[in-house]
Amino acid sequence: MKKITLFFVCLIFAGVNALWAQNVQVSGVVTDNDGLSLPGVSVVVKGTRTSITADANGHYTISVPGDATLVFSFLGMKTQEEIVGGRTTINVIMESDARTLDEVVITSYGVAKKPTNTGAAINVSSEKVAAMPVTSFEKALQGNAAGVMSVASSGQPGSAQSVLIRGIGSISGSTMPLYVVDGVPIATGNYGQMTATGEITYSNNSNIMASLNPNDIETVTILKDAAATSIYGSRASNGVVMITTKRGKSGKTTIDFKASTGFSTRATKHFKVLGREDFLDLATDMLVNAGYSDATIDIIRKDGTVRTINSMVADQYTMRDLNDDFYDFDWSKEAYNDAAPTYTADLSVSGGNDKTKFYISGSYFNQEGIVKESWIERGSLRLNMDHQANKSFSLSGNILLSMTGQKTALTTSAYYTNPVFGALMYAPVDPGILSNGDIVSAPYTYPANFINNLRYNDIQARTYRVMPNVIAQLELFDGLFLKANVGLDFMAMFENQWDDHKCRGNTAFERGRSSSSGAENMVWNETVTLNYIKTLAENHNFNFMLGQEARKTDYRDLYAASEVFAPGLYEVSHGAEPKYTFGTHNQNTLASFFLNGNYDFNDKYYASASLRSDITSKFVGSNKSGIFWSVGASWKISNEEFMQSLSWINSLQLRASYGTSGNQSGIGNYASMGLFATGISNSSYVGKPGLYPYQAENAELTWEKASSFNIGLDFNIFKNRLNGTIEYYYRYTTDLLMSAQLSSTTGYTGRYENVGEISNQGIEVTLNAIPVQMKDFRWDVSLNISSNRNRVEKLYGGADIINGTRIYREGEDIQSVFTRPWAGINPADGRPMYYTKDGEICYEATDAAGAERKIIGSAAPDFFGGFTNKLSFYGVEISAMLYFTVGGMITDQTMLMFTSVGNRGLWNQHIQVNKRWKQEGDITDIPKALYGSPAASHGQMTSRHAYDGSYIRLRDITVAYNFPHSWTSKIKIENARIFVQGTNLFTLTTYPGMDPEVGLGGDYWYGYPMAKTITCGIQLKF
């Protein structure tokens, strides 16, 4: 059997070189069988070195002699030739080439163009990934892929994005998909070490995904169902995100340059707290209602006017402004940047010849956060090389080097020193900075001032990442390939923290502390596969694969701190008194074997099957291994004879699959074992080391297993003007991993157990249409909507598992909000009221008072999606993407604290409290102000602070202009583009809290709010 590769195709070009005297401008669009445009197709003038690459929309324009032949080639597609013959428009539909499956280059055991013919997968193009001014590519998935819910958990530059494919399939196990870069599964998640010390940390703000440069990404393919994912077996139950980086193409050397700059500010500013006069009124009300004296005194201002004020309030806030009046201090001004700059520059060079190709890129990205003193910067360098040594042996090598630096503003774990929180909490009459410029070190509201923290403290993190991999492929004999992919993902992370003695609340007072941590995470992964590709009787195509994979993760870190410093010295080694030191070291391994088979008949009927066995170090005994399998089939109806008469149908395909996959991530590396630990603060005493029980044993712990069914219909109709996919899935997960709650009398509050079963089912619809396509005007619309229903099917203990305001209960959604119904404010006395089981009124949100606790909704949205419109005319492109999410409840802990009118002492409050109950008969939903109001009645999370989290957000709007080729070619520029882009420019929501994008859990504390950003930039291609 003849092997066809892209490289061999290139050899054909060394043929006759015929020239016509006259050149013509030829342009067109390259699409695949399904009418989807194919970006990156190489267009070569046969017999010459003249070549061009189709742009992100599959468009190409090339100037050629009138009798030339164009050769279109693309990975995984049959190379096609078109004789120009005087034509100026040549649209090409490329046929997929089943026999080029598993090309030399990119994937480890994936497939090139479309990773599966039977399974559910979706591509997000480089255009979408690189277009957004985001720190990491997964943020760009929001609204761009059906079935993929991608939400930010924080607006901190470099923070993690929660990506959920087809609903929540695990409780305590990871719900994150598996990320695979060029065939190598990579480390994901957050790596901040200071968490372990209880010190202030980056917490979920140090997302290592930020170390990948989005501009290096060619495509992101999301594998969603069992047929597509089961080859990844153990880690695939939450889906797989396959990332393919850009590669060089033979022909002319191409240089791409892109630079942009812009500004960010808060996306929403509707969460407002009281100003001076309202606050003074509230404080007086609170104190007098609590039984404090209602005596007043007069404050004579410098301008001679008099303010009469409650004497207790006057005693409480003794600092006066230049007019001898109370201050009216704007704390939010001290917390936020109103125009935080961001800039980025990318340069890549790619090219090569028939034997060797390369792609080199360098980039720098810098973004300041909207909260002061927070930023991220990233520099990265990538080199991808491909070499065809001879007819049967090829080699590819990729390497990424990147450095990410981050500074945080303490917005997740810190409380009083957190600027986001502090900007709300401190009263305006309690100034942070006096009129003479002095910073108040101990305001009344709380004796620590975040302004000091912002100015004098410093927390920075630095992550270095090296990701090399080598892929070698050898054709042993005709159709039998041996392939190996060996990759490393190495990270070194350093965090430095300086706690200045001027700040209080987070360090040993008056001494200063420096702490430093270093960590390394090494993942190595090797895969060896044997592929056999065979065609029998012309139309029966077979593709078998046998493979083996091994993976090891090794993590270790070290932390040290010291205190007491000479002025001007801040490093941990400078402290006069060494303090804590400790470190951790842990590992996990996974060994796998797999078999995979694909069959297709005449490009009409496809079938696939796979089987995989995984052995993990996380479990013990026979529970270590898991076996996963899948089967899938698809029918390309449009290729049947009887369909040929229906010319309006360009393509129609029906797919179905069923299979299983597993999950063992997200739990501790030694989760099955009974362990004792040691530690300075926890178990050493009088200088002696001690031991303490750390973890309860569970030898029965085993894989979480998901079985899923998928059926999908792909269509492309009306001369490729409308295409789409409709998909239904049902996924049933058993042996859910969870840190199950134990009676504390066991000495443990929980341990990992396999606790139950859940199901997810949903429908995904993707539609892409070209309503208008004229010579110089084109309108593209795309819409995707996903809806997922989750149900807890079984809890092995039977009983509900209650976790704060969330509950796992059989028959209910896993994100059910479980709390007490609020009955409003008693108009007679302003007390908050709650309902009992019998619908009676009670006055405390407690069991004792009889207040009912019940499910009042779910934090999961009913549906979500993206709606994109794009207009192109005369080189101008305008595109806008709306992201919407409908349903999903948010329990807002911040609103609770800031509308509790007295439960939180003299904290400033949300402007809503101006509507508070003041006198008998007032109908309102804010209780009477009462200083020291008890938690039982005022301070509990109840349905009062559970809100509908629906919103529509203008996620992205871009206006771009592509300069005409006729202009740019004069200055030897292939392509020039300028653009202005806005992200999160507006948000429509009824949610009164800070920002409706609160992460997956739907529980908002006081995280870093989202930013809106405007950037402008230029893109050049030489």
Place this chain on the structure above:
Amino acid sequence: MKKLIILLFSFAVVFTSCNKFTDLEPYDYIPEKDAMANLANANASLVGAYAGLRSYLYYGRNFVVWGDAPTNNVLVSPSNSNRFLGQAQWSITPSNADLVDLWNTCYSRLLRVNNIIVNVDDVPDATDANKDQIKGEALALRALIHFDLVRIFAQTYVGNATSLGIPYVTTVPLPSYQPERDTVNTVYTNIITDLDNAITLLADAAINRGPYHFTLAGVKALKARVVLTMGNYALAKTLAEEVIATPRFSLLTNSGYAASWSAETTTESIFTLAHSSNDYAATNALGYIYLQPGYGDLRVPPAFKALFDAGDVRQCFFIAGTGTQTTYTFVRKYPAREGIIGLDNYNMIRLSEMYLIAAEAACKIATPDETAAQLYLDAIRQRALPSAPAATETGQDLIDAILLEKRKELCYEGHYYFDQKRLQLPIVSAVNAAGVPYKTIPYPSLLLANPIPQREMDANPNMVQNPY
């Protein structure tokens, strides 16, 4: 074909070695079975048990503050950090974090202790003397922790012995363990049994590991406190006097008194919980809650300060506020060692308490010995204020004087609330900035038994909630 054979062979090699590849031992932990595998590990387990008391959720802060926060020994700062408001306002709900934390911490510490008690007899390289020492100390710790739990989560012993107490755990429980609550009587019976066994075991112990460990005197002192709570005054007096007679303890003198609070140990230290600058709880430490440069959440009510005469050496417990807080008095019982706010050792049991127990018990035994009671009272009162006249009170006046002296002497050490509860006297709550108490709790009151944490109710179907 040869290549293929080599390939398949290498697959086979990988396959057979992968079991070893996936068998990993942790670096940072030791297996449960090794925790008591030898004497060194057994001693480390005991060290871990003592260190467990130091958690700020227990004796490191919360439990100690709990002994004063519900009473008018404290004034709640208007700019408080929301810490201890539940205790101060008597508004503790089953979800109260301090409540949940105390329950969880105490039971996790009991696992540390029970793991020692259950396994110590099988430690291969330990002598009988080693075993007695380790087991005796661990039994005393087990009694102590249960005693603390039952005082928080149940009604007091006298008159309520048949009411529900807390589960008394004496095993290394399986994860499925979901015990019912034992009665208050059962809990106290078990405490006494454990203490008596500890006394027997430690009586033979050659080494005195005090004052940072439980010693024979320490166990007796704890037992004196326990039996006083049970109303067994005769035994309380005997035990307290035995401790007082222990040669290595003596009352602090007037001149050394003020400085003693920043010392690591004193002549009064019967059992002291050690804190070092490496293991103290920093901003979560006990001193931090009281001092102005710390949180300064709980301050001294003027009415309480007024109980101390001018010249009383115990005025050193107080310090005037500075800056914007000059109208307030702050607590300086934990003045900080080495200049580190929050770094203080805590006296779990000190000798002054034994004098005051002996004094109270002497008044309440079948044949009261008021002379002895007066002498014990004078030892404390005249030590604080040498000019104070010798006690002449008798009857109820004498008892009241002793209780007042105990309140003053042991203020902010975590006793007053438990004494008032034990004595079934009305408890006046903490006061607000205007000096007004939030509540007065009479006896009996459902509020005197705190709710069982909601978390435990959710996790253990056999748990019965206190009416509250």
